[in-house]
Amino acid sequence: MTLIIRSESPTPARSTVWLEGRLDAATFGSFDEALRDVTPMVDNGGTLIVDLSALDYISSAGLRSLAQLRKQMHDRDGRTLLLNPQPQVKKVFDIVKAVPVAEVFASVAELDQYLDHMQRQITG
Amino acid sequence: MQLRIPNRLEDVFLALERAEGALDRPDVDSACRADVRLVLEELLVNTVRHGYPDGRPGNIEIHLEVTTDVVRLELRDDALPFDPLDQDPPELTGDIARRDIGGLGLHLARNIASDIHYARDAHGNRVVILFDPSAEPTP
Numbered sequence: 001m002t003l004i005i006r007s008e009s010p011t012p013a014r015s016t017v018w019l020e021g022r023l024d025a026a027t028f029g030s031f032d033e034a035l036r037d038v039t040p041m042v043d044n045g046g047t048l049i050v051d052l053s054a055l056d057y058i059s060s061a062g063l064r065s066l067a068q069l070r071k072q073m074h075d076r077d078g079r080t081l082l083l084n085p086q087p088q089v090k091k092v093f094d095i096v097k098a099v100p101v102a103e104v105f106a107s108v109a110e111l112d113q114y115l116d117h118m119q120r121q122i123t124g
Numbered sequence: 125m126q127l128r129i130p131n132r133l134e135d136v137f138l139a140l141e142r143a144e145g146a147l148d149r150p151d152v153d154s155a156c157r158a159d160v161r162l163v164l165e166e167l168l169v170n171t172v173r174h175g176y177p178d179g180r181p182g183n184i185e186i187h188l189e190v191t192t193d194v195v196r197l198e199l200r201d202d203a204l205p206f207d208p209l210d211q212d213p214p215e216l217t218g219d220i221a222r223r224d225i226g227g228l229g230l231h232l233a234r235n236i237a238s239d240i241h242y243a244r245d246a247h248g249n250r251v252v253i254l255f256d257p258s259a260e261p262t263p
Contacts, residue, residue, distance in 0.1 A: 025169045026137045057158060059165045060229035088158040095235045096214075096228055 003027035005034040009041040014115075020054035023062030031065050039069070045077045049111065053084040058092050079103070083111055125189075131175065131182035131203070136168040143188055143197075151192055153259040159236045160188075160195060160255055166229035167199060167208060167251065175203025175249075194238075195255040202248040208233065209242050 004020040015038055023031055042048050050066070058066075070080040082104045085093060093104070105111040125146040129135040140161055147157045168184065176182050187198040214227035234240060239254040 024165060025133070057161065059162055060232055061169070063228060087155065088162075091155075091236075092162070092232060095232055 003030060005031060007034070007038045009038070012041065012043040013046040014049070015042050015046070016049040016051055018051045018054065022057040023055060023065065024057065024059040025061035028061045028065040031062070032068070035065075035069055035072075039072050039076070042073070042076070042078055046079075047115065048073050048078060048080045049083055050080060051083045052086065052089055054086075055089055056086060058089045060096075063092065063096060081105060081111060081114075083108065125187070127186045129184050129186070131172045131184060131201070133169065133172055136165070136172055139168065139184075139186055140164055143186070146188055147190065147195070149190070152190060152195065152257045155259065156195060156255050156257045160197060163233045163237050163253055163255075164197065164199075166233040167253075170208075170229060171199075171201050171203050171206070171249075175201060175206060177204070190257065192257070195257045197253045197255070199251045199253075200248060205244050206249055207242045207244075208251060209240055 002021050003023055004018075006018045006020075007015060009015040017035070017038055019031070021027070039048065048069070050069075066080075066082075073080045080103065084106060085104060105114065125142060127139055127142060129139050143164055144157060144161055147160060164186070168186075171184060182202050184203075185198075185200040187200075189196045189198075208230050211227060211230050214231050233253075237253045238256050241252045243250045
C-alpha cells in the first residue's frame, strides 16, 4: 500500500483532504502535486483540514510536505488543521514537535467545536 | 533477513517492504514494525541521497535479526564516511513551517531506536540499531 489522496471542497472557505496509507520519501511527490490543486480552492483566510484517520505512517519526507503545506496556507492567511493522527504519526509529531498542539484534533466533533468557536469569534 | 541492494531509491523501498514482511510475526508488536521501517527509511534514504555525491554505483547491505528480546538491524555501505550519531540535533523550537527542516530524519531515527552504534572499517560504514519488539508501555 502506498498513498491514497481524496479531497472535497464543499465551500470556498473550507476544504478537507483525506490521506490513506503512507506519506514518505516514495509518496510525498504525489501528495505535493495533489495539494497544488486543492490549496487554491481555499479562499484567502480559509481552512484546510487534513484528515489523518487512515494515514498509517509518516516519515521526515512526509513531515516536510506537511510543513510546506502549512506554510502555503499560512501565506494565504489560512489555517491547516490536522485531524485524528494515528499512533505512528502521533509519535513522529511528538518527537519532532512538528505541529502546534492547538492545530491537531482527535475527532471531528472536537474540530467542529473549534471551528464553531472561531466562527462565533468572527461574527460575534 | 539478509539483503544487498544498489544505492537507488526504488531499491530502498523494496528493502523496506522485505523488512516489514520479515517482522510480520506475532512476537513483534506493530509499533516496533513501524519503528524499524522509519529508521530504515531515514538512514537508507540519507545514504542514497548524500553518500555517493560522485554518482558512482554503490552497495548497501541490510541484515535484520529477530529474537524474542530484541530486533537487531545492521546496515553496511560503501558510501562516504558518515556517523549518524555525530550530527547536530535540528532546531526544534517554534513552527516547523518557519524553520530549516533538515536533519529531521536522523533526529527521528536516533529518538526511535533503543540503541544505535556506528563504526567504520575497511569495508565502509557499519551501523547497528536495536529495537524492543514488545508492545511499548502506555504512558
